[in-house]
Every structure is written in C-alpha cells, then in structure tokens.
Amino acid sequence: MCETCGCGDPEVVPIEIGESLLLENNRRAEHNRQHLAEDRVLALNLMGSPGCGKTALLEATAAMAPASWRLAAMSGDLATDRDAERLRRAGIPAVGLTTGSACHLDARLVHRGLHELEAPFDLLFIENVGNLVCPAIYDLGQNANVVMLSVTEGEDKPLKYPLIFQHADLVVLSKIDLVPHLGTDLEFLLGNLERVMPDPKVIEVSARTGAGMDDWIDWLEERRGAVSGVATADPQRAPSESPRLHPPGS
Amino acid sequence: MHEFSVAQSLLDRVEREAQARGATAVLRIELRLGAASGIEVDLLRSAWELVSAGSCCRHANLDVITVPVRWRCPRCACEPASGAVLRCPECGVPARLVEGDELVLQRLEMDVPTPREVIPCVKPVDAATPR
Numbered sequence: 577m578c579e580t581c582g583c584g585d586p587e588v589v590p591i592e593i594g595e596s597l598l599l600e601n602n603r604r605a606e607h608n609r610q611h612l613a614e615d616r617v618l619a620l621n622l623m624g625s626p627g628c629g630k631t632a633l634l635e636a637t638a639a640m641a642p643a644s645w646r647l648a649a650m651s652g653d654l655a656t657d658r659d660a661e662r663l664r665r666a667g668i669p670a671v672g673l674t675t676g677s678a679c680h681l682d683a684r685l686v687h688r689g690l691h692e693l694e695a696p697f698d699l700l701f702i703e704n705v706g707n708l709v710c711p712a713i714y715d716l717g718q719n720a721n722v723v724m725l726s727v728t729e730g731e732d733k734p735l736k737y738p739l740i741f742q743h744a745d746l747v748v749l750s751k752i753d754l755v756p757h758l759g760t761d762l763e764f765l766l767g768n769l770e771r772v773m774p775d776p777k778v779i780e781v782s783a784r785t786g787a788g789m790d791d792w793i794d795w796l797e798e799r800r801g802a803v804s805g806v807a808t809a810d811p812q813r814a815p816s817e818s819p820r821l822h823p824p825g826s
Numbered sequence: 827m828h829e830f831s832v833a834q835s836l837l838d839r840v841e842r843e844a845q846a847r848g849a850t851a852v853l854r855i856e857l858r859l860g861a862a863s864g865i866e867v868d869l870l871r872s873a874w875e876l877v878s879a880g881s882c883c884r885h886a887n888l889d890v891i892t893v894p895v896r897w898r899c900p901r902c903a904c905e906p907a908s909g910a911v912l913r914c915p916e917c918g919v920p921a922r923l924v925e926g927d928e929l930v931l932q933r934l935e936m937d938v939p940t941p942r943e944v945i946p947c948v949k950p951v952d953a954a955t956p957r
Contacts, residue, residue: 586850586938586940587939587940588936588940589849589934589936590935591843591847591934591936593843595839595930595932596930597832597839597857597930598929600835600839621884710827710828713863713864713865729835735893738862739864741860770886770911771913774897774922775913783924825831
C-alpha cells in the first residue's frame with residue numbers, strides 16, 4: 577500500500593446479498609419450466625431410494641397409458657444407461673443422464689436432456705438418481721414431485737428422510753403386493769407421513785400385479801389436465817414440437 | 827453429498843462479488859441455513875475448506891446462522907409441537923411451513939482497497955522548500 581498517505585489501504589466492506597445458494601440452479605430450472613410450459617408438457621420429478629421401483633413403475637405406466645399420451649423420460653444414473661435402456665424397450669423415448677459421482681440431478685442436466693429428446697412429448701418423467709436425500713433440494717423445472725417408497729424399506733423412512741417427503745406432491749407406495757409377506761404396518765407408515773407432510777397424498781401400487789395402477793393413471797390424467805388446460809386428453813390439440821427454445825448447448 | 831455442489835456454488839457467487847468490487851480478500855461469509863434446508867453444516871464446512879483452498883476466500887470465516895423449523899396453522903396460527911402430525915388439531919387444516927427451509931447467502935465482508943481516485947496519492951509538497 578502507499579506509504580505516503582495510506583491510500584490503497586484495504587477497507588472492510590460489508591455487502592448484503594440475501595440470495596439463495598441455489599440461485600443459479602433455480603434460474604436454470606425456471607428456464608426449463610418455460611420450455612415445458614410452452615409445449616404444455618407435464619413434467620414429473622420421480623424420486624426414491626435405489627431399487628424402490630421407479631423404472632418398473634414407468635414400464636408399467638407405458639403399458640397402461642392411453643395411446644394419445646406422448647411419453648418421454650430421462651433417467652439419472654451415476655454410471656450406467658441401464659434404466660433409460662429399459663424404458664426405451666418399454667416404448668418410452670428416453671435419454672440417460674449420467675451424473676458421474678453426483679448423487680442428484682440438477683437443472684443443467686435436465687436442460688441437456690430436454691435438448692436430447694427428439695420426439696415431441698407431453699408427459700415427461702424425470703427419473704432422479706436413487707437417493708432419498710440430495711435430490712430433494714434441487715428444482716429441475718418440474719410441475720410436481722413424486723416420491724416413491726417401497727414397502728420393503730420400512731415404515732419409518734418418512735421420519736428418517738423428512739425433507740424429501742416434505743417436497744412431495746404425491747407419495748407412491750410401491751410393491752404393495754408384498755405387504756402380506758412382510759407384515760408391513762401401513763397405518764403406522766401413513767401416520768409417519770403425516771408427521772413430515774402437512775397433507776399427504778398417497779397411491780398404493782404394484783407394478784408387478786397392476787394393483788393401484790388405475791389410481792396412478794387417474795392422477796396423471798388429472799395433472800395433465802391442469803397443465804394442458806383441458807380436463808381430459810384432447811387429441812384435437814395440435815401437436816407441438818419438442819422443446820426448442822434455443823439451439824442445443826446455448 | 828450435495829454439500830460439495832452447494833459449496834462450489836457459494837464459492838462462484840462470492841468470487842464474482844469479490845472480483846466486481848476489486849476485493850483483495852474475503853473476510854467473512856454469513857449464511858442463513860434452515861434446519862430443513864437439506865444441508866448438513868459440518869459437511870458444508872468440510873466441502874468449503876476444499877473448494878475455497880487457493881481462492882480469495884480461503885481465510886474467510888464461514889458464519890452459519892441456523893434457523894429452526896416452524897410450522898403453523900394458516901387459520902388459527904397455532905404451531906404443532908415438534909414431531910407431531912402436521913395438521914391443526916383444532917381446525918383440521920394442513921399446517922404451513924413458516925421458516926426453516928432457508929438456504930441463503932446473507933452477507934459478506936471483504937477487504938477492498940481504497941480507490942486511488944477518491945484519495946489521490948500525492949506527496950505533501952512544502953512550497954517553502956527549495957528544489
């Protein structure tokens with residue numbers, strides 16, 4: 577610093593910021609939301625533990641969905657493309673989002689996925705990385721969060737991982753056909769959900785037997801109506817192009 | 827372990843601010859973290875030490891203000907006890923989260939050299955002194 581008059585000496589400057597630490601991700605998520613809204617796409621962020629049955633639910637959904645629904649999916653996975661391959665075999669155009677060591681999807685990865693999906697779609701499943709912790713806080717631009725919990729995981733999971741359930745618009749209780757074999761106390765499980773979610777909505781399903789799948793399809797139909805502005809699927813609606821707000825990579 | 831991603835975002839944001847203001851060092855970073863923010867403070871500190879090494883923030887104090895989780899009935903304003911069902915026992919309506927999900931960079935303190943334009947650096951000249 578200047579030895580003559582002291583100019584250039586540092587001064588401690590306080591600066592008010594007041595911004596979310598996830599601001600950058602939230603901005604990207606809002607951009608994705610704009611993409612999806614322009615094309616009237618219902619986008620669901622499907623979260624749950626590894627092995628809870630996320631991919632199986634989507635395979636069963638592909639088999640049961642009305643022919644007018646145009647499905648698409650992106651699957652987050654640390655190392656492989658296996659889930660996306662399974663979904664493609666089930667007839668859902670799907671891209672894999674390999675996260676490397678990251679334990680969650682973020683809005684940037686989903687944006688990339690949006691530009692990789694080529695065929696037009698109006699119902700997008702974003703199958704998050706199997707994890708009940710980290711995906712909860714990352715907005716991807718989805719319309720709703722679906723948290724999946726298999727009955728094999730134990731009744732106390734909601735209390736152990738409150739945050740992800742707190743962010744859920746719907747809880748899908750999977751592998752419900754196994755309840756008689758496991759002796760799962762469903763009342764206890766639902767009571768635990770009420771301690772972490774103010775107004776839990778729960779659908780019990782078995783992708784294997786098809787139990788509860790009608791309820792799931794009905795819920796999807798209702799949400800689709802809310803997004804597209806019509807109560808039921810409208811085949812007359814002009815099909816929109818897949819999201820192309822701007823060229824890929826920009 | 828998403829705390830690494832969050833620490834990296836924090837570093838990017840603070841470095842941008844420091845650069846814009848011509849700071850030589852960041853002294854203090856104040857965060858407001860809700861107990862339901864999904865962030866473990868100890869993990870965030872570990873991640874911060876790693877990501878901030880070698881940056882202008884490496885000596886900064888990371889001060890974390892923890893905000894407890896509070897739910898409230900939107901009708902009668904009563905607050906359910908910790909661990910209780912999140913529905914008002916009187917009104918029967920779902921409670922709403924009042925606070926506790928904050929994940930906020932609140933304020934920074936940094937060393938910013940006094941601009942030379944404001945205090946011009948000139949040697950005091952004694953007019954009586956012969957050159």
